[in-house]
Amino acid sequence: MMRRLYGLTFVAMIVALAPASAHAQSADLVLCDRLAADAADPDKPADIKGVADVAPADIETAIKFCKKAAGASRRAMYELGRAYAANRQMPEAIAAWRRAADKGSTSAMVELGVLYGTGAGVTRDEAQARKLFEHAAQAGNPRGVSNLAALGGGGGGAPADPARSRELLAKAAETNAEAQYQLGLMLAEGTGGEKDDGRARALFEKAAAQNHPGALERMGAFSQEGRGGPKDSAAAKAYYERAAALGDEDAKKALERLRCPYAIKDKRGNLVTNLCF
Known part of the structure; x- marks a missing residue:
């Protein structure tokens, strides 16, 4: 039995950010991390614990500060997506994850990959899911590795390769x-x-x-x-x-x-x- 994949969806979104000083931006990111950081995100600094899910009472505040910090931080953009997802604003969550993935967030790649792998909110596309997981895996994201292995380990839409899956899993x-x-x-x-x-x-x-x-x-x-x-x-x-x-x-x-x-x-x-x- 393989573990189920976790994830959400995508759309385009533009986050308008007002000019802010470096100090203010840093404070926004600190608050964003405190409320919405993902404990499994490789981008997360070691001194930040992270949360399994954004608490209902923290959603509004998390969206506010993560939105402010997102312009200068792919981690904050990914966390903004988590806050939107917790608020069931899936188009906004997907858009944030897509922008974070474009900036190199492997955790956002995994979330988007799950959507394509499961067909949740988007047309199911296993080849696209595999591509996203492969990018995340190549960058060392453990969830990217394990999810790619769950799809069979074949790259670029290739057939499932159990031996390759073993190889990928061994690294993670x-x-x-x-x-x-x-x-x-x-x-x-x-x-x-x-x-x-x-x-x-x-x-x-x-x-x-x-x-x-x-x-x-x-x-x-x-x-x-x-x-x-x-x-x-x-x-x-x-x-x-x-x-x-x-x-x-x-x-x-x-x-x-x-x-x-x-x-x-x-x-x-x-x-x-x-x-x-």
Whole structure:
């Protein structure tokens, strides 16, 4: 299973900015970052924490200050798009992301790529999605790498290439939990190369340590089955519980199977009920 792609759309937009001093512009960017910075954006300075989503109470302020800072900062333009998206102003969000991408924002490229990959708000165009992800990946954006791999790794509209996907994911897996998870899946399934449960488990364990829901679920399954390492029922349950708490549906089902392990079937082999304890 591959992680779903995240993203939005595009249109043209012109942001009118009033003249401002360097000091005022810097203050605008500080406030924009505080309210709308993306924790995963490679453009983000290390001392800025970022937010998963722009808080509803902060949307209006974020739009105001990010709009002021956007003329001199591609990061602010990308963050302006995030603020518009949080306010469900998708044409404006798309326009901001397009302008940020034109200035070299790899995070904006990823957002636009997702739109094309999923057909959300634009005509679905996998070749265009791949092109955007490829540009972001070549610049070192981990989400660009993992999303390109999810499309199959072929460049410029080329057919899917699982071996190339492995290669791309391996680069991002050094630091990115999603890439670790996806590469682990390919190794566990033998997709694009040799099957290797040991390496897959090691990658799942790294991603699980970063609270990746899918990796936690996979660690539960590998621990339960003894794949790629020791069998440990207690550890399996703990991993499933952590994944389930983060919303992973497969982990929830696994916990239910642990609770109700005995299946009662009719003479045709159809499940009648489960015995629970």
